Amino acid sequence: MANSKTDPRVIKTRNNLKKALVQLMKQYKVENISVQKITEKASITRGTFYLHYKDKQDFIERSLSEILDDFFDAVMIDGANYLPSINSDERIHVFSQQRAFKYIENEAETFDVLINNQENEPFFDRLNARLTDYLQKFHTQIGDQFTDIGVPVNLEISFIVSAELGLIKNWLKDGMIYTPRYMTQSIDKIFGQIKCDGVFFTDFFVDESKSDF
Structure with a gap:
């Protein structure tokens, strides 16, 4: 697999997830944003999400x-x-x-x-x-x-x-x-x-x- 920092597919997925997070933060408090909400907003599967991040907190910390x-x-x-x-x-x-x-x-x-x-x-x-x-x-x-x-x-x-x-x-x-x-x-x-x-x-x-x- 290509380096995750340069693989266009990885970059695209993570950017989509960050955009989804921002959209959700306009509507919900962070503690009320679930992985399901994030993946649905980003149009990706939960499996794909967990290929990139350990959990919601890891995702939010790294995204910010x-x-x-x-x-x-x-x-x-x-x-x-x-x-x-x-x-x-x-x-x-x-x-x-x-x-x-x-x-x-x-x-x-x-x-x-x-x-x-x-x-x-x-x-x-x-x-x-x-x-x-x-x-x-x-x-x-x-x-x-x-x-x-x-x-x-x-x-x-x-x-x-x-x-x-x-x-x-x-x-x-x-x-x-x-x-x-x-x-x-x-x-x-x-x-x-x-x-x-x-x-x-x-x-x-x-x-x-x-x-x-």
Whole structure:
């Protein structure tokens, strides 16, 4: 059998199952979603489901992790063009606002259900934790070149993450009335008002249209 990570049949089946899960989460609490409901929605057999997952909990955990992995794989980019003055022995990744908003726009149903449905708070917590981890790594990689504003780093990160995710949450809730480009420019302006000399957490979020390449 082909590698399960690359076999088109496996990928298609798992994607169909994830889509079914999102559809069901619009109607039911997670604890009320059964394997039978999932397989019927995805138009697959229970036998096929259990070829891929141990049980419902395994399916949900892995599906949510894959949604987050796919999102961050799409939006994290090489920061070399945005942090030219930084000397580092390792590649520093930054968060592309344009890619993030475009990705969420394309997957609006999924993200709206997972972010704005109170029953799905665990997903929002995971998203928050993942973004927090990236910012902590960014701070560590910048090291002594990072601007010290006299505030505990954990508070700075909490503020920035809350601002970013709060805007995404409200953008979805309002029906995405602004384009991804407009959202990118708006956040860039907001973060620009708290720009510091040197490198700060706002430099982690970039507008690719301003790159030299």
